[in-house]
Amino acid sequence: MSTPFPSDLEIAQAAEIQPISDIAAEAGISEARLEPYGKNVAKVLLDETTTAENALKKGSKYIVVTAVTPTPLGEGKTATAVSLAQGMGKTGRKAMLTLRQPSMGPTFGIKGGAAGGGYSQIIPMQKLNLHLTGDFHAVTAAHNLLAAMIDNHLHHGNELNIDTRSISWRRVLDVNDRALRNVVIGLGERMDGVPRQTGFDITSASEIMVILSLATSFDDLRERLGRIVIGYNHDGDAVTAKDLKADGSLAVILADAVNPNLLQTLEHTPALIHAGPFGNIATGNSSIVADYVGLEHADYVITEAGFGADMGAERFFNVKCRVSGLRPDAAVLVVTVRSLKSHSGLFKIVPGKPLPEDMLKESPADVEAGAANLLKHIEIVRNFGVQPVVAINAFPTDFESEHQKIREIAEAAGARVAIHRGVAEGGAGATDLADAVAAACDDHSELVYTYEDSDSLETKLEKVATKVYGADGIEVAPAAKKQLAQFEQLGYGNLPVVIAKTHLSISSDASLKGAPTDWALPVREVRLAAGAGYVYAICGTMRTMPGLAKSPAAERIGFDEKGTMVGLS
Amino acid sequence: MSTPFPSDLEIAQAAEIQPISDIAAEAGISEARLEPYGKNVAKVLLDETTTAENALKKGSKYIVVTAVTPTPLGEGKTATAVSLAQGMGKTGRKAMLTLRQPSMGPTFGIKGGAAGGGYSQIIPMQKLNLHLTGDFHAVTAAHNLLAAMIDNHLHHGNELNIDTRSISWRRVLDVNDRALRNVVIGLGERMDGVPRQTGFDITSASEIMVILSLATSFDDLRERLGRIVIGYNHDGDAVTAKDLKADGSLAVILADAVNPNLLQTLEHTPALIHAGPFGNIATGNSSIVADYVGLEHADYVITEAGFGADMGAERFFNVKCRVSGLRPDAAVLVVTVRSLKSHSGLFKIVPGKPLPEDMLKESPADVEAGAANLLKHIEIVRNFGVQPVVAINAFPTDFESEHQKIREIAEAAGARVAIHRGVAEGGAGATDLADAVAAACDDHSELVYTYEDSDSLETKLEKVATKVYGADGIEVAPAAKKQLAQFEQLGYGNLPVVIAKTHLSISSDASLKGAPTDWALPVREVRLAAGAGYVYAICGTMRTMPGLAKSPAAERIGFDEKGTMVGLS
Structure with missing residues (x-):
């Protein structure tokens, strides 16, 4: 971005924000269902109308925003989702966004916040972050x-x-604190508990966060909480939260949290922000109930799934839609010039450092060299039976010829394509994208799952690896095989699966760019999330508690001499 | 209480609650300063009018509710504060309450909640707890x-x-979790941090909680955060939050928390609920800014100080008033028949078990046998130059002759006395108390501190021990002497002091009832709370992280089959 372009926080602070009661009224959300939290944020209370049946009845369109395999910098997926929603508004369509809530930990770590970018942001961003x-x-x-x-x-x-x-039940905090990854508790005297080794994860990695995202109602949430398995007794039977009589109190603590939060975009599109499960070990999708509320009130509901189509979107289709009963009408694949150049394998991008200089030179050939990744993601979406729309998120450093090259590649694969400049221009820069997505929604989509409930857990993992990722097969470690057998014996064989792998490659090896072939997915360990309702396979080193950088954003966040908040971005 | 009397939660759930905007309007708090959090709770935004000067200008009366040395069951101090505020309303006076926010940890532990009791409660109690x-x-x-x-x-x-x-900076969580008292962190591999031993306290024991309660403005809060001392370097210099560049981020995180929360009593008296520092190691008082807001708007502001007059009230006078610049007009001393019987030394009360049968028999003599404690607390209040009002919190199991005995004892000591039945009858049961307190406020009070800023830290501790507690002197351990010298050398000698001792005796020995004499206060260790702005002396075993009981309240809190919340009390 060129120097005079204002910072995200400056744009957000300068924005004219509408009273949230006006946003709700405009969206047709009744006063009685609105619980204000300050003047610019409200909770929308769930009621007996918040069901899959009601969500489907109106015939609203349901769009998931996903992406090619991202660079470590991210490709502007949230910014594209916001741009699209604002573009829908500019083209006279009634849209609503449903997004994950950002985690506070990373706000004070590297990122300084996550709310879209430029003129496509959710506000008030200080509250959001x-x-x-x-x-x-x-x-x-x-x-x-x-x-x-x-x-x-x-x-x-x-x-x-x-x-x-x-x-297996650890503790959680919403802070990047590496020193809590592995701890010994219960030290001291006899009255200070039983010593044992355990650890802390970041809150977004909590199974309860996934439960919040997958619950279809408050009653469903309560039941899921009771089903949480915290470990086993010496006979090998699962011990649940209900066995510990904890489920009632957990539900009481979550009684307000179950209601989605209403905010707005810079152009006053309603945005429901709710739940924020991790994208690697968890589902990486916002809540089902927010989608129900959205589909009840808007004509186009735009949600976002974490990381690339192999990660968040695969779980969106195979897990979230399976639980919610909802069916998507289109999938937006976000792509950037820099992501395809990166998949060429010619450059190395390091977060926190400037892009390699050669990457900023005009070169459609470098873009084309990374095309395999885009084509693979188009295929992934198509295999789910859903219409893909490739959204080119334009950067000021891009060249027209490079955009043109992406368009050619995607159109040749039969996908709709649109360039958007939502970050620089807001909704006015995303009207083409809005039109393309609306056209895709009018086309035929019919969700096809990758596996059946009745498949064995190992078959489910294998089908995702081969049919979605393009692996040759899976290699299940003996210990993992034993765990899978145990889960099936305990009655969890019908659950869907989540594969915890790197998001930086379609394969399980972060260094493999493009669309890797001739590889097998190594399943080292499998774990049970009985309350959330899935089994997840650990395929690689998964970090569930981030650390802070040497000079974290926390050192720069604060107030300036005029009392204005600074440092969020 | 007799069996047909409804539970606190039932009374609270059956209550007619007024929209908080109406409560605010009635109190003269402008719409612009109100941030709603749902329909029944709001934050009152601080502004440039929130100052000691403005708080003093109106000439409103400022009343602190304290108590005799409590039994382990508590003597209904919050219930009396709420009763008094409601009684003020019934007698045509405009009152406002300023109270601490209850901690969630204990809600799921033994207590199940804390919001007054019976017909003298703060609502909505589910939110409050x-x-x-x-x-x-x-x-x-x-x-x-x-x-x-x-x-x-x-x-x-x-x-x-x-x-x-x-x-010395540990971590905190608002949960009763004894296993976190002593932990080793930073285990694992090189990238998982530096191993060291530390621990977790409950959130109400956080120095930041005290800072929230003692800050006189948001700017003052920011400065106090920067002054927090987390430990020392190898040269013995203090290392502060500012040295770590953390103060800006901490202030950003606390930007909303600095504003007091407006709720109401069952009879719609406005109640500002704000901050909740521990009563043993910290100040045990609600926030200064809430008192400023209260005094700006009401004619009588009633606040509560934790535990007996030797504990919370001593810190209210010597620390909170010193920082705030406010001057109390009366101190209400809550007393119960059971507390004085307990101070007779004839009975043993155990929390969770029924009272000894003999204690429920009519016996003014047993009450008189415990009178020394009441007389000592009247003397403590008088020595601060403040008018005492003894409030007898009547229980259904009390006898008229026992109330009469307390009245005789207190009146003979020159104190005003009133019996109240606020728990059973609400404000109508506390009109005598309201009249007595109003009369005391019209009498002369002039706050006298126990020590001067310029006294040495050791002299300050000694003056509190001898002049307030009635000790013969203090016994400072050699290590503590060294620490005091270090604090003075580092420039903290002018700070006030807090003495962390048991609340179950005026002395530092919980087993000594009545008004112990012939004892010396043992100062084992002293600690610095540079951000909060005091030095505290550890005199006894102080637990800063509670544990859960074998069958904690958490097992009974939940929802019944009709979806109604149950188990809070």
Whole structure:
């Protein structure tokens, strides 16, 4: 971005924000369902109308925004989703966004925030990037109360005969704190508990965060909380939150968090911000109930799935839609010139450092050299039976010839294509994209799952690896095979699967760019998320608690001498 | 209480609640200063009028509610404060309450909640006892970000040369979790941080919670955050939050939390609920800014100080009033028949077990046998130059003759006395108390501190021990003497002091009832709270992270089959 372009925070602070009650009224959300949190944010209360049936009845269009395999810098997926929603408004269509809530931890780490960018942002961005309405805090509190009840149970005699070595329920905090990854607790004297090794994850990695995102109602949330498996007893039986009598209290703690949060874009498009599960070990999708509310009120509901189409979108189709009963009408594939140049394998991008100089030179050939990745993602979307729309997120440093090259490649693959300049121009820069997406929605989509509920867990993993990722097969470690058998024996064989792998390659090897072939997915370990309702396979080193950089954003966030908040971006 | 009396939660749920905007309008709080959090709670935004000067200008009366030395069951101090405020309303006076926010941890532990009792409660009690507007969560987040920045600093080379053994900044969570009292962090591999021993306290024990309560403005809060001392470098110099460049981010995290929360009593008296520092190691008082807002708008502002007059009220006078510049007009001393019977030394009360049967028999003699404690607390209040009013919190199991005995004792000591039945009858049961307090406010009070800023730290501790507690002197351990000298050398000698001792006796020995004499206060260790602005002496075993009981309230909190919240009390 050229120097005189204002910062995201400056744009957000200069924005004219509308009272959230006006946004709600415009969207047809009744006053009675609105719980204000300040003047510019409100919760939309779930009620008996918040169901899949009602969401489907209106015939609204349901669009998921996904992307090619991203560079470490990200490709502007949220900015594109916001641009598209604003573009829908500019072209006279009634749209609503449903997005994940950003995690506070990374706000003070590298990123300084996550709310779109430039003239395609969610506001008030200071609220969005901090506490918002406290849903993450509620997840943290519920998660840690369950942990305290586990250790309290051990302390008071362990009546349930829990095998302490099997306890998989860790603690969570919404802060980047590497020193909490591995800890020993219960030290001190006899009255200070039972010593054991455990650790902390970031709150977005909590199973309760996934439960919040996948629950179809508050009753469903309560039942899922009760089903959480925290470990096993010495007979190998699962020990649940219900066994510990914790489910009622967890539900009480989450009673407000279950309601989605209403905010707005810079152009006053309503945006429901709700839940924020991790994209690598979890589903990486916003909440089902927010989508229900959106489809009940808008003609176009635009949601976003984390990372590339192999990651968040695969789970959107195979897990979220399976649970919600909703069917997408189009999938937007975000692509940038720099992402395809990166997939050429000719350059190395390092976060926090400037792009390699050669990457900024005009070169359609370098773009074409990375085309395999885009083509693979188009194929992934098509295989789910959904209409793809390739959205080129234009940067000021791009060249027309490079955009043209992407258009040729995607159109040759039969996809609709549109360039958007939403970051620089807002909705006015995304009217072509809005038209292309609307046309795709009028075309035929019919969701096809990659696997059946009745497939074995191993078959499910294999089908995702081969049919989605393009692997030759999977290599399941003996310990993982044993775990899968145990899960099936305990009655969890019908659950869908999530594959926890790197997001920086379609394969499980982050260094492989483009569309890797001739590889097998190594399944090292599998874990059960019984409350969320899936089994996940660990394929690589998964970090569930980030660290802070040497000079983190936290050192620059604060107030200037005029009392204006600075440092968020 | 007799069996047909409804539970606190039932009374609260059956209450007619007024829209908080009506409560604010009635109190003269302008619409522009009101940030709604749902329909029944709002934050009152601080502005340039929120100052000591403005608070004093109106000449409103300022009343602190304290108590005799409590039994382990508590003597209904909050219930009395609420009763008094409601009684003020019934007698045509314009009152406002300023109270601490209850901590979520204990809500799921033994207590199930804290919001007054019976017909003298703060509503909505479900909000009050859970997240409210997220202030505790903000304190937790700010506290733990600073902790993460400390360990991140160590991980990246420890430029400030921090002596890791000197780090006194622990982490906090608002949950009763004994297993976190003593932990080792930073285990794992090289990239997982620097191993060291530390621990977690409950959020109400965070220095940031005290800062929130003692800050006189947002600017003052920011400066106090920067002054927090987290430990020392190898040269013995203090290392502050500002040195770690954390103060800006901490302030950003606390930007909403600095504004007091407006709720109402069952009879619609406005109640500002704000901050909740621990009563044993910290100040145990609600926020200064809430008192400023209250005095600006009401004729009588009623606040509460934790535990007995030797504890919370001593800090209210010597620390909170010193910082705020406010001057109390009366102190209400809550007393119960059971508390004085307990101070007779004839009975043993155990929390969670029924009272000894003999204690429920009519016996003015047993009441008189415990009178020394009441008389000592009247003397404590008088020595601060403030008018005492003894409030007898009547229980259904009390006898008229016992109330009469308390009245005789207190009146003989020159104190005003009133019986109230606010728990059973609401404000109508507290009109006598309201009249007595109003009369006391019209009498002469002139606050006298126990010590001067210029006294040495050791002299300050000695003066509190001898002049307030009635000790013969103090016994400072050699290590504590050295620490006091260090604090004075570092420039902290002018700070006030807090004495962390048991609340179950005026002495430092919980087993000594009545008004102990012939004892000396043992000062084992002293600590610095440079951000909060005081030095505190550890006199006894102080627990800063509670545990859960074998069958905690958390097992009973939840929803019934009709979806109604149950188990809070």
